[in-house]
Amino acid sequence: MSNTKSKFSTAFTKNGTITQFTEKIPLVGHLTATVQALSGNPSQAKRALATSTNGLVVAAGAVGGYILAGPPGSMVGGALGSAVGIGVEYGIAQTIKDMDIREMVGDVSLGRFARSMAFDGFLSGLTS
Structure with a gap:
């Protein structure tokens, strides 16, 4: 039972599973980045900022596309937002000094672009 308790309590640490999950949610991840920065974890704060900003850009692209052209516009906007979001994530990731943390974000491979654009567009x- 104590093992379960320790796994739960570590889920909220600077590299814990719950912490890393919340980092990926637009706006919630920005709050997580703020908490990380205030806690003296600059690399984790930038990781949270990078991933949550990516998600925010995708959402903004989808909403903007929907406003302009309905559901098909949402698909195109989400896909284009994904491409831009990956670029933004990469730019923020390049400022992370801890190489172990930097490797967790900022992948700009062709495979990631294709998967993300297809998935986010769909x-x-x-x-919508």
């Missing part, structure tokens, strides 16, 4: 159209 998901944006599905939710």
